[in-house]
Amino acid sequence: MKKIKFLIWVLILQSCSGQIKKVNGVSFVASRERINQNHVSPIVNLNANYAAIMPFGFLKEVNSPNIIFNTQRQWYGETEQGAKQYIKELKKQKIKIMLKPQIWVWRGAFTGLIKMNNENDWKTLETSYLEFILKYAKLAQELKVDIFCIGTELETFINNRPAYWKNLIKEVRNVYKGKLTYAANWDEYTRTPFWAYLDFIGIDAYFPISENKTPSVEDCLEGWQTHFFEIKENHEKFNKPVLFTEFGYRSVDYTAKEPWKSDRSMNQVNLKAQANATKALFEIFWKQEWFAGGFVWKWFHNHERAGGIDNTRFTPQNKPAQAVISNQFNMDY
Known part of the structure; x- marks a missing residue:
């Protein structure tokens, strides 16, 4: 019975086709330095057509109200000047842009837990975040960026201040x-x-899909079933x-068990697991006409030194997963 249900699920996926051009993107990591054509060419060679540029603002704690951003103490690529230079260089080689300013809490605390202790601090945070986002929204307009992301993984902030966020969207659209x-x-x-006020339902797609040490493509396809239909329902x-x-x-x-984890104690290299999970995601979603595409997490500017077969991190660079991504990005539906 399980095998029959799986075959029906695969047929459902195969029957879906539609939108010809997807967002085939990479999340381009900010660095200390300017970039040039040599840093962009590997993205072109990957057959990518988009890059997410991510300037950063910083909070000292999850209950700190003042966002520190666009300072000389930051890495070049994390600042307004750096983001501008990156965007211009990428656009020279016909790479479209999503500008995605993000918050980082020192010591890596989860941004979804950002919550103020009192009303005054909430007001301060709201003012600070508006200044942060509008700075980059204006840059996005100046450089004719294709997509702008108004925030990343900020659920508690949103839950506590929903009216603020709807007003923020209006301010950005202005x-x-x-x-x-x-x-x-x-x-x-x-x-x-x-979602009704935005153009895309944006998801950081770290869904748990398999508890196997080396999940096969079939394992991952099966693990996506519940998530897939929930995502489609939201669409x-x-x-x-x-x-x-x-x-x-x-x-x-x-x-694929807990894909969001960046725990450095997870140190057993498994290139096949990464490649299989990536391939399954493509097989499911890139065929759907309601699915716009996505941005691989993550891509470093110094491609020749990034990733590699001994690397355990997210980047697919110089690993088998890179070929999986390149082949998919080269397809049209």
Whole structure:
């Protein structure tokens, strides 16, 4: 019975086709330095057509109200000047852009837990975040960026201040005329209250899909079933295309069990697990006409030194998963 259900599921996937051109993107990691054509050419060679540029703002704690951003103490690529230079260099080689300003809490605390202790601090955070986002929304408009992301994995902030976020969207639309999204965590997107006001349902797609050490493509396809239909249902509810604002897997054992984990104790290299999980995601979603595409997490500018067969991190660079991605990005439906 399980095999029959799986075969029916595969037939459902195969019957779906539609939108010809997807967002075939990479999440381009900010560095200390300027980039040039040599840093962009590997993205072109990957057959990618988009890159997410990610300037950063910083909070000292999850209850700190003041966002520190665009300072000389930051890496070049994390600043307004750096983001501008990266975008211009990428656009020279016909790579489209999603500008995705993000918050980082020192010591890596999860941004979804950002919550203020009192009303005054909430007001301070709201003012600070508006300044942060509008700075980059104006840059997005200046450089004619294709997609702008208004935030990443900020569920508690949104839950506590829903009216603020709807007003934020209005403020952004006053200065930026392109497409808008928000990057909701995989376990957050069904509760995000403002999809109706955006152009894409954005999901950081770290869904758990297999508990196997080296999941096969078939394992991962089966593990996607419940998530797939929930995502499709959310698309139908709002009649908005779905965009994976981040997706990817580490090249480690059990990579598909809890894909969001970046725990350095997970140190057993497993290139096949990463490649299989990536291939399954493509097989399911890239065939759907309601699915807009997505951005691989993550891609470093120094391609010749990034990743490699001994690397356990998310990047697919110089690993078998890179070929899986390149082949998919080269397809049209």
